[in-house]
Amino acid sequence: MRPVFKERVWGGRRLADLLGKPLPEGKPIGESWELADHPHGCSTVADGPLAGRTLRWVLENHGKEVLGAPALASGSGARFPILLKFLDASDRLSVQVHPDDDYAAAHHAGERGKTECSVILHAKPDAWVIDGLRDGVTRDAFAAAEKGAVEDLLTVRPVKAGDLVWTPAGHVHAAGPGIVFAEIQQNSDATYRVYDWDRPGLDGKPRRLHPADALETIRFAGEKPDSGGRGRTASETGLVIEHLVDCRAFSVSRIQLDGRPWAAETRGGYVALMVLAGAARLVSAGRTMPIRAGDTILVPADASEYVFEGAEELTVLAAAPPAKAPTQ
Template sequence: MTKPYPLQFQPEFKERVWGGRALEQFGWDIPEGVIGEGWMIADHPNGTTAVIGGELDGMGLDQLREKFGRDWFGTKGVSETNGRFPLLIKLLDCNDDLSVQVHPTDSYSGLPQGELGKTEMWYVLDAKPGAKIIYGLKEGVTRETLAAAIHENRIMDELQEVPVQAGDTFYIPAGTVHALCAGVLVAEIQQNSDTTYRLYDYDRLGLDGKPRELHIEDSLNVIAYEGAGATTMKTDGLAAGEWLELARSPYFVVEKGIVQQAWKLSTTPDSFTILVVADGEGTLSWDGDSTPLKGGQCFLLPANLGGYTLDGNCTVIRSYLP
């Protein structure tokens, strides 16, 4: 019988026209090219990660789910819609501006077969001076006024720009217009979905040299013009050994913690726990065993792991199912 242990995965790296090489700083051997996304914990047809180390080395997250089910992933830990792992964890290197985009809800009729909607949140790991994001529509924008602005090539006049710094967090419910911009490195916790509708892409060519596809009608259909409940917050000043809630949705709860000495914690039977190490170094210990921690690492702790201890000097982002 396999004893549960913290699982780390070999990321699936994705080349993106807006990507760069910043993910190398975390010690990952990333492929050539402009790498925009590291899918750190993934169970999706477009990318599935495999375990690094331990008895389950090389096993895909999809295989783990099939083998261990709710014992390891929790009573809530498998999607009722498509049977997959319910979350997707990414690191994003935004060397250039991303497209202006929006994601659908689970109920949108235009979703591909078996795909979920996409509510997500960002924790800013690093931001260059002057970095910003696009975060929502300006007040009073309607479907009609936005459609007119798109037709007249002045969509940027209708969008809110927000300056960002390391430690900022953004909750982005489905229906929220948004775009990460150049000079930002983020950790993203999201529903397990790869559906994005692009409103605007700066007339940019894709990696294939062709204009990237836009999805104007789908975007106009799914935007929450009165707001979907997006929230943002600063997270500096947090005391060590306390959890600060960054986002709570029907799909995930995300918290930030500062580790400065031994911090005893435990998983619960209803959900796995995901730890993203935002910065620093430390140790993760459990059941007489341990592994070192460093910035950029992501761990999946099985629901039946039980007690574990974080130690060292590091910042951790913790996610679990509500």
């Protein structure tokens, strides 16, 4: 897929340096929307018989073939259920929260909630993320905090390359500077900023905050929902699969190969592949294509199978409908 690049005040140039992205000159690019079917950005097919077509066009004309069984219920042309990105946090992202499906439907026509997960590709030695509120923080305490004092209510934890960051809807979060990561999320652009570090936006003016929506959206009580991942499996052939997430919206596995071919079934649904490291050949539906770090590939449901060949070392994220990401 050919991505859509998003200029962000916290962005940089490392998606070109680390993943070979052809970024527009002179702009701080924070997000590369790799697989996107959203009014705010739509990726296009990079090669093959549908080269140049948008993902929106593909789904409107071949929705059932791409999505599989879910399309039978929702109809051909349904919006793609997830959005895949690479992000470059050269500066701090805003402290933010995303709504769940019910709140998004009630307040944003046509928008979904936004549960997401991220895998860290690169992190400077002292990198950190904000991962929720501190224990015992109440709605009243959060509402009463002055903007700068919000920092005292947040849980900060260190991160390194390879870490998973699981962010269900309603969970306050942010990424600190010096991190590049892959993100898989519900197909939504609904974000409520809580605090933006008192910095100006790209236009030189403060970016809008959303305190009222944030207060209605933040999960103040109860445990953070589990990601649903089943853990790590390894074989004597050098295959390692880490089943990272299985939630209501999607499932995700990280696959590591050491050179031997490996095949997987689509299991009646789409599979979206993000190549994090290495290079190989991908064989599916009678076609063979070279893939490398930074590539994102959509394997349609009707392909039934995909095979990795010729990889010396390869790390891939596989995102699929719930319960369909590879586990072995």
